[in-house]
Amino acid sequence: MKISLPEVRHDQAGFEALVQLFARTQDCLLGKIEIDMVKTSWFDGDMCAAFGALLYRLGSNLNNVVLSNIQTPVERILSKNGFLSNYGRVRIPDTWGTTIPYQRFDVKDDRFFASYIEQEFVQRPEMPKMSKGLIKKFRESVFEIFSNSVLHSRTELGIFSCGQYFPKRHRLDFAVADLGIGMKRNVNESLGLNLTAPAAIEWATSARNTTKTGSIPGGLGLKLLREFITLNKGRLQIVSDNGYWCLDQGNAVTAALPFEFPGTIVGVEINTADKRSYALSSEVDETDIF
Amino acid sequence: MSKTLTISLLEIVGSPLCVASEDGQKVHDRISGAMREGKMVVVSFLNVTSLTSAFLNAAIGQLYGEFSADEIREKLRVHDIQPDDRGLLKRVVETAKEYFKDPERFKRAKRVAMG
Numbered sequence: 001m002k003i004s005l006p007e008v009r010h011d012q013a014g015f016e017a018l019v020q021l022f023a024r025t026q027d028c029l030l031g032k033i034e035i036d037m038v039k040t041s042w043f044d045g046d047m048c049a050a051f052g053a054l055l056y057r058l059g060s061n062l063n064n065v066v067l068s069n070i071q072t073p074v075e076r077i078l079s080k081n082g083f084l085s086n087y088g089r090v091r092i093p094d095t096w097g098t099t100i101p102y103q104r105f106d107v108k109d110d111r112f113f114a115s116y117i118e119q120e121f122v123q124r125p126e127m128p129k130m131s132k133g134l135i136k137k138f139r140e141s142v143f144e145i146f147s148n149s150v151l152h153s154r155t156e157l158g159i160f161s162c163g164q165y166f167p168k169r170h171r172l173d174f175a176v177a178d179l180g181i182g183m184k185r186n187v188n189e190s191l192g193l194n195l196t197a198p199a200a201i202e203w204a205t206s207a208r209n210t211t212k213t214g215s216i217p218g219g220l221g222l223k224l225l226r227e228f229i230t231l232n233k234g235r236l237q238i239v240s241d242n243g244y245w246c247l248d249q250g251n252a253v254t255a256a257l258p259f260e261f262p263g264t265i266v267g268v269e270i271n272t273a274d275k276r277s278y279a280l281s282s283e284v285d286e287t288d289i290f
Numbered sequence: 291m292s293k294t295l296t297i298s299l300l301e302i303v304g305s306p307l308c309v310a311s312e313d314g315q316k317v318h319d320r321i322s323g324a325m326r327e328g329k330m331v332v333v334s335f336l337n338v339t340s341l342t343s344a345f346l347n348a349a350i351g352q353l354y355g356e357f358s359a360d361e362i363r364e365k366l367r368v369h370d371i372q373p374d375d376r377g378l379l380k381r382v383v384e385t386a387k388e389y390f391k392d393p394e395r396f397k398r399a400k401r402v403a404m405g
Contacts, residue, residue, distance in 0.1 A: 110310030114340070118307070136374070139340055143309040147344035151311060208388060216311070217351040217389035220343035220381060284376045289383055290363040 001025070002034045007042040008051065010173055010267055012246070015239050016257055018050050023259035025054075030062045038069035045164030048083040048102045049175040050239070050265045053160040055087075056104065057179055057262060060157055081162060097126025100163030100174060107150045107159065117142055121163070128165055128172060130270075133278035137228050138172070138270050144221040145176045145266045151218065152211065153180025153264060165272075171234075175267035182264055183240040186211050197243025198254035205238070205245070205252075225268070231276060235269040294330040297321065299338050306339040314348030321349070322356060325365050335371040343382055350379065351386035359387060 003024055008014045025033055037043075043051075058065050067087050070078070076092070078084045081099035085091045100120050105113050117139055121127055130138070142161075149159045155178040163174035187193065187200040190211035195203060203209055205226050210219025229236040229247055236247040240263070244255045297320055300306060303313045317333070324331050333350075335341075353362055371379065 108312075110312065111305065111307070114305070114307040114309050133374070136340070140342060143307075143340060143342045144344070147309065147311060147342050151344060208385070210389070212389075215352055215355050216315075216348050217354070217382075217386040218344075218347055219389070220347070220385050224343060224378075224381075278374060283373070284380045286368055286371065286376060289368060289376065289380050290359065290366055 001028065001031060002036055004036045004038070005040045007040055008044065008047045009042060010044040010047050010175070010237070010269070012244055012255060012257075014044065014047055015050070015237075015244060015261070015265070018047070018054060019239075019242070019257050019259040019261050022054050022262060025058055025063075026262070028058060028061060028063050032064045032066065033058060034066045034068050036068050037071065037074065040074055041071060043074045043078060044173065045077050045081050045083075045099055046162050046173040046175040046267060048078065048081060048162040049160045049177040049267075050261070052083060052086070052102055052104065052162070053157075053177040053179050053263065053265075056157060056160070077164075081164070083162065096167075097124055098165040098167065100161075100165075102162040103160070105146075105159045105161070107153075107155060109159075110146065110150060113146050113159075113161070114143065116161075128167065128170070128272040130272050131275060131277065133276070134232070134270070134272070134274055137232070137278045141225050141228055141268060142174055142176070144225055145268070148221045148266070149176060149178040149180065149264065152183075152186055153178040155180035155263060170271060170273040172270045172272050173267065174270075175265060177263060177265040179263040182260075182262075183238075184243065185241075196256070197241035197260075198245060198256055199243075201238050201240055201243045201245040202252070202254055205247075228278075229268060229270075231278075232271050232274050234271045234274075235267075237267040237269075238265065240264040292329075294332060295320075295324040296332045296334060298334045298336065300334075300336065306337055308338050308345045308349075309340055309342045311344045311348045314345040314350075317349035318352050321366065322353060325353075325357060325361070330365050330367070332367045332369055334369045335375060336369070338371075338375070341375050341378060343378065343385075346379055346382040347386065351382045351389070354383070354386040354390045
């Protein structure tokens with residue numbers, strides 16, 4: 001089977017291109033799938049998380065995946081972030097340090113993920129000059145996203161991440177994708193409801209809502225992320241099943257994608273020029289916490 | 291026998307990154323065990339650089355399913371916690387109190403805690 005992939009940007013159209021790829025390949029077993037990238041004139045590095053998840057799923061169904069006709073600029077960026085190393089290409093050095101490498105994790109890899117963020121972002125001198133408070137918030141945000149996948153996705157195939165820094169635009173994009181049960185099933189099974197995928201995402205990102213039922217409370221991670229992104233004037237995108245949800249400049253929009261993604265993708269875009277001092281945003285006294 | 295147990299998050303987690311729910315569970319088990327023995331517990335956040343709600347929910351939020359808010363207020367202290375982390379912990383505590391307002395959840399959590 002040969003499938004042509006259009007350009008993949010980190011926006012609704014980019015996610016539509018990827019779910020279309022999934023729709024065409026989801027039943028493939030023991031086959032050869034050639035993804036022709038001659039028309040892929042652009043590929044945002046952070047979208048490798050979702051793309052990699054789909055290709056990994058194809059591989060788990062014992063398909064042989066080949067990426068062909070990759071245009072040179074796209075090949076360069078996907079080689080720098082280590083994505084193409086998984087598909088027969090040699091990794092090339094990231095001289096300008098604009099990538100956070102593509103990586104797959106298992107659900108038990110919380111600490112490995114934390115070290116990866118430290119080594120590949122926080123401690124790298126070539127990464128954007130961000131205020132200390134902003135770096136801390138970014139780091140905590142991506143940990144919250146990862147924890148969310150660990151706690152809710154029930155994925156057996158792993159969690160995938162990748163990031164890209166755009167220095168001229170002062171934007172840092174980072175995405176985490178899992179191949180789990182998705183928010184719709186999670187929310188509907190927990191609440192006995194029949195929400196659509198976009199409505200389930202909206203529910204999960206709203207205040208105090210949680211699907212947790214055990215002895216450990218939950219329901220804060222996505223809300224904290226939403227609050228931070230709003231203050232930072234960044235962007236937060238979530239795709240789960242056929243639901244698309246985007247928070248941009250404080251406004252949330254939802255849409256139904258034409259096909260499903262077999263899990264959940266959370267993508268954040270941070271405004272790295274943000275000078276807000278997040279460290280001073282709280283004045284809670286130590287004796288007044290409990 | 292000392293009446294106060296001091297717990298260093300850095301020591302238990304083995305890293306300044308307190309992010310994993312599983313690590314939070316280890317912290318919880320020590321706090322809970324000591325409180326059940328009637329001890330005062332001081333949790334030291336010294337040298338912790340990152341926290342998540344997932345970690346704090348497991349470490350501290352979960353306690354509200356086993357102990358009353360009054361008991362926790364009386365027996366638990368935190369030290370050397372950065373101002374913004376204090377804000378996060380306060381949010382986790384408020385969320386936990388709300389979560390365990392549901393008596394069924396509280397009963398279930400209590401049963402689990404008592405084994």
